[in-house]
Amino acid sequence: MPTPSQPGSGATGDIPDDAGAPDAPVTGAATSTSSSTTEGATAPKTASSTARAAADAAPARTPAEQTSAERSGAGTAVGKGASALRRRPWIAALFLLPALVVLGALVVYPIAFSVFRSFMNADGSSFVGLDNFTELFTDDNTLIAFRNNLVWVIVAPAVCTALGLIFAVLTEKVRWGTAFKLLVFMPMAISMLASGIIFRLVYEQDPDRGVANAMWTTVHDTFAETSPWPDARPRTDAPLTISKGAYTTKDTVDAGSPAYLPLVGIPPKEAGDAAVAKKPAKAEGGQITGAVWLDFVKGGRSEHGVIDQQEKALAGIKVEAVKDGRKVAEATTGEDGTFTLPAAADGAKLRLPASNFAAPYNGIDWLGPTLVTPAIIGSYVWMWAGFAMVLIAAGLAGVPRELLEQARVDGCNEWKVFRKVTVPLLAPVLGVVTVTLMINVLKIFDLVYVIAPGATQREANVLALQLYLKSFGGSPDQGAGSAIAVVLLLLVVPVMILNIRRLRRESRR
Numbered sequence: 001m002p003t004p005s006q007p008g009s010g011a012t013g014d015i016p017d018d019a020g021a022p023d024a025p026v027t028g029a030a031t032s033t034s035s036s037t038t039e040g041a042t043a044p045k046t047a048s049s050t051a052r053a054a055a056d057a058a059p060a061r062t063p064a065e066q067t068s069a070e071r072s073g074a075g076t077a078v079g080k081g082a083s084a085l086r087r088r089p090w091i092a093a094l095f096l097l098p099a100l101v102v103l104g105a106l107v108v109y110p111i112a113f114s115v116f117r118s119f120m121n122a123d124g125s126s127f128v129g130l131d132n133f134t135e136l137f138t139d140d141n142t143l144i145a146f147r148n149n150l151v152w153v154i155v156a157p158a159v160c161t162a163l164g165l166i167f168a169v170l171t172e173k174v175r176w177g178t179a180f181k182l183l184v185f186m187p188m189a190i191s192m193l194a195s196g197i198i199f200r201l202v203y204e205q206d207p208d209r210g211v212a213n214a215m216w217t218t219v220h221d222t223f224a225e226t227s228p229w230p231d232a233r234p235r236t237d238a239p240l241t242i243s244k245g246a247y248t249t250k251d252t253v254d255a256g257s258p259a260y261l262p263l264v265g266i267p268p269k270e271a272g273d274a275a276v277a278k279k280p281a282k283a284e285g286g287q288i289t290g291a292v293w294l295d296f297v298k299g300g301r302s303e304h305g306v307i308d309q310q311e312k313a314l315a316g317i318k319v320e321a322v323k324d325g326r327k328v329a330e331a332t333t334g335e336d337g338t339f340t341l342p343a344a345a346d347g348a349k350l351r352l353p354a355s356n357f358a359a360p361y362n363g364i365d366w367l368g369p370t371l372v373t374p375a376i377i378g379s380y381v382w383m384w385a386g387f388a389m390v391l392i393a394a395g396l397a398g399v400p401r402e403l404l405e406q407a408r409v410d411g412c413n414e415w416k417v418f419r420k421v422t423v424p425l426l427a428p429v430l431g432v433v434t435v436t437l438m439i440n441v442l443k444i445f446d447l448v449y450v451i452a453p454g455a456t457q458r459e460a461n462v463l464a465l466q467l468y469l470k471s472f473g474g475s476p477d478q479g480a481g482s483a484i485a486v487v488l489l490l491l492v493v494p495v496m497i498l499n500i501r502r503l504r505r506e507s508r509r
Contacts, residue, residue, distance in 0.1 A: 111489065114482045114485045114486060114489075115482075115486055117478060117479060117482035118132055118133070118479060118482040118483040118485070118486050119132070119479075120479050120482075121479050122476070122477040122478065122479050122480070123478075124478065124479065128479065132479045132480045132482070132483035133483050133487075135480055135483075136480065136483050136484060136487065141458060141461060141466060141469075142463075142466055142484070144458065144459070144461050145461040145462050145463045145465070145466040146463065148373055148460065148461060148462050149441075149442065149462050149463050149491075151373060151377075152373075152377065152441040152442075152444060152462065153438055153441055153442065155377055156377050156380050156381065156384075156437065156441045157433075157434050157437035157438050157441060158434075159377070159381050159385075160380075160381055160384045160385050160387070160388045160433075160437055161388050161392075161430060161433050161434050161437065163381065163385040163388065163389070164385055164386075164387070164388025164389040164390075164391070164392050164433065165388070165389075165392050165423075165426070165430065167180070167181070167184055167385070167389040167393075168389050168392040168393040168396050169396065169418060169422065171389075171393070172393075172396065181386075181389060181390070181393065184385060184386040184389055185386035185387070185389065185390055186386070187382055187383045187386060188383060188384070188386050188387055190383065191446075192383075192445075192446030192447055192450075193446050193450060195379060195382070195383055195446075195447065196379070196446055196447045196449070196450025196451050197450060198379075199375075199376075199378075199379040199382075199447075199451055200450060200451050202379075203366035203367050203375055203451070205362055205363070205365060205366075205367075206362065207362060207363055210363070210366075212363070212364070212366055213362060213363030213364065213366070214363075216363040216364055217361055217362065217363045220361050220363070221361065224361070225355075226360060226361065227355065227356060227357060227358040227359070227360060228314070228315070228316035228317060228356065229263070229266055229314055229316075229317065229356065229357065230357055230358060230359050230360050231265050231266050231267070231270070231357075232263040232264070232265050232266050232294075232314065232317075232356070232357055233247075233263060233264065233265040233357070234247055234261075234262065234263055234264070235262065235264055235295065235304060237304065238262055238263075238304075238305070239251065239305075240261065240352075244354060245354030245357060245358075246351055246352060246353050246354045247261075247351070247352040248322065248349055248350070248351040248352075249261070249349050249350045249351075250349075251349070252347050252348060252349055253288050253290070253321075253345070253346070253347075253348065253349070253350055254288075254346055254347060255283045255286045255287060255288060255343070255346050256283070258279070258280040258282075258283070258289045258290050258291070259280075259288060259289070259290030259291075259350055260290060260291060260305060260306075260307070261290060261291070261292045261319070261350065261352065262292075262293060262294075262295030262304070262305055263292065263293070263294060263295065263314060264294065264295055264296050266294055266296075266314075268296070271294050271312040271314075272312075274294070274312040274313055274314070274315065275312070275313045275315070275335045275336055275337075276309075276310060276311070276312065276313065276336070277291060277293035277294070277307050277311050277312060277313035277314075277336060277337045278291070278307070278313070278336040278337065278338060279291065279307050279338075280338045280339075280340075281338070283340075285343060286343035286346055287340055287341060287342060287343055287345075288321070288340070288341040288342075288343075288345040288346060288348075288350075289338065289339070289340050289341075290319070290338070290339055290341075290350070291307060291313070291333070291336075291337045291338045291339070292313075292314045292317045292319070292333050292337050292339070292352070293307055293311055293312065293313050293314055293337045294311055294312040294313075294314060295311065296311070297310055297311055312337075313333070313334075313335065313336045313337025313338075314333060314337050315333055315334060315335045315336075315337060316332060316333060317332065317333040317337075317339075317352060317356050318330060318331075318332050318352070318353055318355065318356055319331050319332070319333065319339050319341070319350055319351070319352060320350070320351045320352075320353060321341050321344065321345030321348040321349070321350060321351075322348055322349050322350075322351045323347070323348045323349075327351075328344045328345060328348055329341045329342050329344045329345040329348070367451070367452065367453050367456055368456060369456050369459045372451075372452055372456045372459055372460040373459070373460050375451070376447050376448055376451050376452065376460060379447055379451060380441070380444065380447055384437060384440070387433075387437075388433045388437070391429060391432065391433050392426060392429055392430065392433060394429075395426050395428070395429030396422070396426060396429075399422065399425050399426070403421055403425070404417055404421055404422070407420070407421050428502075428506060431502055432499075432502075435495060435498060435499045435502070436499075438495050439492060439495050439496065439499075442463070442464075442488065442491055442492055442495070443464055443488075443492075444462055444464060445462070445464035445465055445468065448460050448461070448462050448464075448465050449465055449468070463484060463487070463488050463491075464488065466484055467481050467484040467485055467488065468481075470484060
């Protein structure tokens with residue numbers, strides 16, 4: 001049997017470890033060679049498993065607790081990408097070059113040239129300094145354009161946003177909300193030019209052509225009397241005199257002879273459905289009788305002042321008996337054109353008041369000097385309220401329903417929920433819609449140019465239209481037009497800065 005001092009034995013003996021320290025001597029029975037080999041192979045595996053388990057169990061360290069080597073290793077990928085760009089910046093420039101060329105050609109160059117051109121005279125041959133800007137703020141047409149633009153910026157975005165908010169909230173509560181949204185948003189598919197043509201017809205003065213006045217006159221005529229025969233008038237040789245639109249007999253009337261009041265001037269087609277005129281009946285009890293009729297027969301001869309066969313009666317004509325300028329009696333002609341006045345009318349003159357012949361009510365002059373700008377703003381709202389509704393509806397979809405239900409549980413009615421919860425939560429979306437529409441209305445041109453008639457275009461003028469008229473009108477002055485373009489740019493810039501700041505605040509949240 002080998003002894004422990006012999007090298008061939010399986011004992012450990014005084015063999016140095018990795019650190020150079022001798023192991024403690026092992027006493028006892030010696031193990032076989034195969035046992036020593038198995039233990040030697042198992043020990044490293046056990047140690048490595050223990051190390052991995054310890055590493056997995058160790059808590060993760062924060063970036064402040066990490067060593068500089070670890071931190072540098074974590075940012076190796078980012079550092080490599082940044083260093084590659086620093087070594088080869090031409091790669092980034094190559095990718096940005098197409099966009100920069102397009103941006104410079106379509107944005108930077110026109111702005112720079114417009115600023116330069118605003119300091120030149122009409123044909124660009126000489127430098128005039130600030131003369132174009134001085135003219136800009138002293139010209140009446142341009143000042144009207146400034147005023148109208150201010151009205152547009154205040155009214156149009158506010159009305160569009162308010163309607164969009166109302167539509168978005170209400171359509172959530174009805175079954176056909178999607179169909180309603182589709183109808184409201186549909187005008188966005190129409191160009192400004194087409195919309196202007198549509199509303200130019202809508203605002204036509206003639207009720208037979210303009211939808212707005214057709215509706216308005218229908219409502220008006222429902223509650224107010226209209227003139228039965230506005231075109232009627234007496235012949236020049238008729239026994240009637242005119243005074244302030246009324247027709248009065250030259251002589252007084254008496255119970256013994258009927259009064260005949262012939263009129264002309266009514267187109268036959270308008271009186272085509274009228275009844276045939278009849279001669280007045282014989283007066284009884286001192287009453288005054290008479291007839292009012294159309295003293296004309298189409299395509300035939302008729303005796304003036306006499307009721308001929310097939311001549312049409314004028315029903316609904318008011319007849320007044322006047323003595324010394326005071327009305328003593330009145331009557332209205334029947335379907336056959338005849339009328340009967342009481343005995344008090346004996347010895348009086350007969351008068352057909354002006355209300356019988358007043359021009360028919362043609363509605364409102366939508367495109368007149370007073371209402372042309374509000375009318376055009378109405379057409380803009382028709383187009384853009386759908387845009388505001390869609391954006392606000394998208395924001396409303398992200399509002400937590402738990403907050404709304406909690407407010408209702410706390411006793412708030414729907415108006416309070418809308419005012420105290422819904423609107424504050426939608427404030428960022430409402431800001432986006434309002435600012436977008438403000439920028440849009442500062443550039444409004446198409447609707448004003450198409451809808452406003454030539455007679456009232458001056459009252460509807462805006463800066464973009466004035467720019468066009470100055471630059472390409474009857475006496476073109478592109479120096480003054482460029483000055484308007486520069487001022488318009490300066491008006492848009494603050495709104496854009498406000499929008500950028502708002503976006504930055506939202507991105508930091």
